[in-house]
Amino acid sequence: MNIAIIGAGYSGMAAAVTLAAQNIPVTVFETSKQLGGRARGLWHNDTQLDNGQHILLGCYRHTLQLIEQVGGNIEQDFLRLPLQLTLHHRFSFKASPLPAPLHILLGLIRAQGLSFTQKISAARFMLAMRHIQFSLPGDISAIELLVSHQQDHELISLLWQPICISALNTPLHLASAKILLNVLRDSLNTSRADSDMLLPRLNFSALFPDRAAEYILKRGGSLHDSCSVKAIIPRDQAIELTVNSNNGNTPQTHLFSHVICATSPTAAARLLQTMPQLASLTQQISAIPNQPIYTVYLQYPAHVRLPQPMLGFDQCYTQWLFDKGQIAAQHGLIGAVISAEGLHQELSQENLAQKVIQELHEQLSITETPLWLKVIAEKRATFSCEVNLSRPPHITAIKNLLLTGDYTAGDYPATLEGAVMSGIKCAKEVLPTRT
Numbered sequence: 001m002n003i004a005i006i007g008a009g010y011s012g013m014a015a016a017v018t019l020a021a022q023n024i025p026v027t028v029f030e031t032s033k034q035l036g037g038r039a040r041g042l043w044h045n046d047t048q049l050d051n052g053q054h055i056l057l058g059c060y061r062h063t064l065q066l067i068e069q070v071g072g073n074i075e076q077d078f079l080r081l082p083l084q085l086t087l088h089h090r091f092s093f094k095a096s097p098l099p100a101p102l103h104i105l106l107g108l109i110r111a112q113g114l115s116f117t118q119k120i121s122a123a124r125f126m127l128a129m130r131h132i133q134f135s136l137p138g139d140i141s142a143i144e145l146l147v148s149h150q151q152d153h154e155l156i157s158l159l160w161q162p163i164c165i166s167a168l169n170t171p172l173h174l175a176s177a178k179i180l181l182n183v184l185r186d187s188l189n190t191s192r193a194d195s196d197m198l199l200p201r202l203n204f205s206a207l208f209p210d211r212a213a214e215y216i217l218k219r220g221g222s223l224h225d226s227c228s229v230k231a232i233i234p235r236d237q238a239i240e241l242t243v244n245s246n247n248g249n250t251p252q253t254h255l256f257s258h259v260i261c262a263t264s265p266t267a268a269a270r271l272l273q274t275m276p277q278l279a280s281l282t283q284q285i286s287a288i289p290n291q292p293i294y295t296v297y298l299q300y301p302a303h304v305r306l307p308q309p310m311l312g313f314d315q316c317y318t319q320w321l322f323d324k325g326q327i328a329a330q331h332g333l334i335g336a337v338i339s340a341e342g343l344h345q346e347l348s349q350e351n352l353a354q355k356v357i358q359e360l361h362e363q364l365s366i367t368e369t370p371l372w373l374k375v376i377a378e379k380r381a382t383f384s385c386e387v388n389l390s391r392p393p394h395i396t397a398i399k400n401l402l403l404t405g406d407y408t409a410g411d412y413p414a415t416l417e418g419a420v421m422s423g424i425k426c427a428k429e430v431l432p433t434r435t
Contacts, residue, residue, distance in 0.1 A: 003430060004029065004241055004256040006229045006271070009037020010063070010416050011404045012262030013212040014423030016221065017066055022431060025220035027256070028213075029243060031228045034205050035213060038264065038381060039416060041203030044374045045299070047330065048203045051376050052293050053322050053337045055166070055310075058196035059186040060417040062424060063208070070211040077207060078198035079309060079327050083187075087113070088307075088363050090314040091158040095195055101130060103192045111159075118155045125149045126188070134185035136178050139388045142168075145177040162312060165319065168385040168413040169291045169339050176387050182411045199309060201328045232259060232271050234398050258400040258430050262423065265290075265407050266380065277397045284392050288407055292345065293381035294338040296356045298370040302331040306364070313363060317344050317355045332371075334360070349375035382414030383407040394426045402426050 001024055005012045008030035016026045034040045042049050056063060056078065064074055083095040083104075091113035096106040108114075108122050128149060136145075142164050146156050161172055167183045168175045187195050200207050213223050224243075230251060231242040238255040245252075261268050269285040272278045296318075306323040313319065318336045325331035336356045338344050344352055353373045360366040383389070383406070391409045394402050404426035405419065412418035 001258065001430075002256045003027070003258045003260065004239075004254070005260045005262055006232075006241075007037060007262035007264075007267075008032075008035040008209055008213070008223065008225070009262060009405075009419065010039055010208060011406060011419040011423040011426075012037070012260070013209045014062075014066055014420040015260050015262060015404055015427040016216050016423075017070060017212050018424050018427035019430065020216040020219040020221055021069070023219060024431075025222075026216055027221065027254070028216070028223040029227045029229050029241070030223065030225045031246070033225050035209035035223075035225070036205040037209075038378060039204040039419075040209070041205035042376075044297070045372050047299065047333065049297055049335075049374065049376070050204050050295075052295050052378055052381060053320070053335050054200070054204065054416055056198040056200070056416060057187050057194065058198065059190065059194035060198075060415075060420075063417050063420045064198075066212070066420060066424075067208050070208065070215040072207065072211060074198070077202055078200055081197045081199065081309065083107075083195040083197055084310075085159070085162055085312065086308065086310075087158060087162070087312040087314040093159065095192070098192065100192050100194065101126065101189055103195065104188050113158060114155065118152065121150055121152070122155060122159060125151060126184075129181060129184060130189060134181040134189065136181065139176055139178045141173055141387050142175040142177045142180050143172040145180075146172070158314065162319070165339050167415070169293060169382045170385045170413070171340055174384060174386045176385050176389065176413075179385050179411070179413050183413065197310070199322070199327045229271065231274065232261070232401065234275065234401065239398075239401055258402070260402045260404055260426055260430070262404045262426075264380070265383065265405065268403065268405070272396075275398065281392055281396060281403075284390055285407075288389070288391070289384035289386060290380040291340050291382050291384045292377065292379045293340075294344060294352065294378070295376045296336040296338075296353050297374040297376070298334045298336065298353070298357065298360070299372045300332040300334060300366070300368050300370050304332045304334070304366060304368055306334065313359060316359045316363070317352065318359050321360075336360075349377060385413040394422070394429055400430075402429055 005028045085093045093111040095103045226246040233240040239259045273282045309326040320337045322335040324333035406414045
């Protein structure tokens with residue numbers, strides 16, 4: 001077997017590690033110098049940043065297991081916190097130490113910012129979802145599900161909307177209730193630790209993809225960064241790749257027994273569109289809607305800190321703030337995250353950063369001027385996890401050409417766990433063919 005993987009994001013590297021663990025050498029091609037895809041590290045002003053803030057949950061077993069498999073240490077690599085949602089001066093929820101689901105129910109009863117009636121309503125919703133095993137006969141929007149269970153506007157705004165946006169990166173009126181319930185089932189219903197929030201102390205390239213690269217190299221594989229795959233050409237008993245090095249060298253061709261395409265949906269559609277057999281698949285991928293994520297990094301003087309490592313705002317441009325000093329010893333560095341579509345997209349990056357600075361001043365009385373700022377706008381950060389969204393399968397109409405990514409058919413939204421689960425599943429599709 002001679003397997004190529006196009007893309008060194010979390011999905012592609014999950015597939016590579018799964019194959020390498022079975023002593024199957026893989027060749028990974030990555031366009032960028034940095035590994036990690038849409039969850040990667042980058043440098044700015046001699047400071048290590050990420051292209052977005054991602055939170056892992058305790059229920060992300062596949063991702064956490066792979067991190068440990070390639071040499072990570074979960075307790076050292078993450079700041080682990082019990083599930084908590086704090087919207088400054090508006091709402092505060094923290095899971096209790098009790099077993100699931102009592103940890104959530106007691107947390108709701110103790111929540112600040114909700115009336116007693118709202119607390120009982122939220123608890124009843126969770127018990128109702130538990131009764132139906134977090135499954136629906138057909139898909140509806142998240143807002144329809146919540147309204148049908150008498151969740152009022154304020155309760156939705158303070159509790160369910162932040163959860164949905166954080167988990168699915170999709171507005172409530174568009175978001176798939178079935179996928180949202182899958183996340184609630186796995187994170188809130190099984191064990192208390194499953195709902196824990198894990199905030200990475202390392203950048204996202206170092207957390208898994210860089211370690212995964214070393215893992216596959218030690219097992220006979222290879223990785224080529226700064227290399228773009230320009231064409232996939234099926235042959236009789238093999239698949240040919242045309243590869244361009246970004247340094248301008250002459251394109252080269254390579255033959256492989258299997259190819260796993262682990263790129264973004266946009267890049268996958270571009271690579272597959274030249275093959276008539278995949279016309280319908282290409283159309284399906286191209287039709288997948290996208291949602292943005294904007295991250296505003298503000299480097300304040302080192303003494304500036306938030307009241308807690310992660311803090312939310314209500315009815316502001318800023319949705320969530322991360323104190324990188326408390327999380328990763330990057331003192332004074334604040335990351336502000338704005339997920340999904342919204343009015344912020346109409347602002348220039350400079351104006352958006354100034355809005356965030358103003359909100360920090362108004363909400364937290366931070367009067368210092370940032371030493372520098374950096375706005376990272378991922379306009380196609382994730383797929384839009386909408387009702388009855390048609391997601392492509394892993395197996396294509398071309399023998400031994402497979403597709404992986406968080407957007408492929410699965411039970412999860414566009415999360416790191418969704419990407420890793422897809423990569424593992426794709427690798428296992430290859431493994432049974434081994435002789």
